[in-house]
Amino acid sequence: MKGAIVQCLGDLVKSNFGNDKWEQSLETAGMSKTAFFMPLQNVDDEKVIHIIESLCKVAKISQTQAADAFGDYWVNVYAPKLYSSYFKGANTSKELLLKMDSVHDNVTKNIQNAHPPRFDYEWKDSRTMIMRYKSNRGLIDILMGLVKGVGKYYKEDLKVTKLSNDKLQVIFPN
Numbered sequence: 001m002k003g004a005i006v007q008c009l010g011d012l013v014k015s016n017f018g019n020d021k022w023e024q025s026l027e028t029a030g031m032s033k034t035a036f037f038m039p040l041q042n043v044d045d046e047k048v049i050h051i052i053e054s055l056c057k058v059a060k061i062s063q064t065q066a067a068d069a070f071g072d073y074w075v076n077v078y079a080p081k082l083y084s085s086y087f088k089g090a091n092t093s094k095e096l097l098l099k100m101d102s103v104h105d106n107v108t109k110n111i112q113n114a115h116p117p118r119f120d121y122e123w124k125d126s127r128t129m130i131m132r133y134k135s136n137r138g139l140i141d142i143l144m145g146l147v148k149g150v151g152k153y154y155k156e157d158l159k160v161t162k163l164s165n166d167k168l169q170v171i172f173p174n
């Protein structure tokens, strides 16, 4: 996975829990506490998962809490700084979420070894969308945290439900 994900995670843990908790998480995951991550570098998926599991132990939070905190931080703090252009032209959560399939395709097009998640969208009615998650990483809880983060970014009250390991239901306010 791209180093951007780990860099964002590190920023979040350092600002919410302190530098030492991040260092402990890296050490618990068997890495150097001074490990440094660049956005475009590749980090083994296993290592990323290991860091997330370690930080749950160190910060005493559940995987779901970690997924929600990550989704919130990525969408509301990290991506607006690093990837602001992708938010342009999307004025509602619905518009941003509908762009996410092509954003992930485009952002990783020229990057070797990237395996971006892809999405497709199905409508049950005008407010109820089924977002299908296509990735073999199995990170639907992180997807759910990200979708909630998008609702917060646009100050919209989204109802997000996990239907299965590859499907989320999102009900928009209008």
Ligand code: HEM
Residues within 6 Å of the ligand: 001, 002, 004, 005, 075, 079, 083, 086, 087, 097, 100, 103, 104, 107, 108, 113, 114, 115, 116, 117, 135, 136, 137, 138, 139, 142, 143, 146, 147, 150
């Ligand atoms: C707005 C700017 C965004 C950018 C530039 C972006 C970019 C990226 C990049 C570069 C990766 C790593 C891919 C890889 O290493 O193969 C990633 C992973 C991921 N992104 Fe985004 N992302 C954005 C927003 C979102 C949003 C809003 C969602 C969900 C609604 C989302 C869902 C995911 C998920 C679930 C992953 C984990 C990888 C996987 O499950 O396979 N992203 N994203």
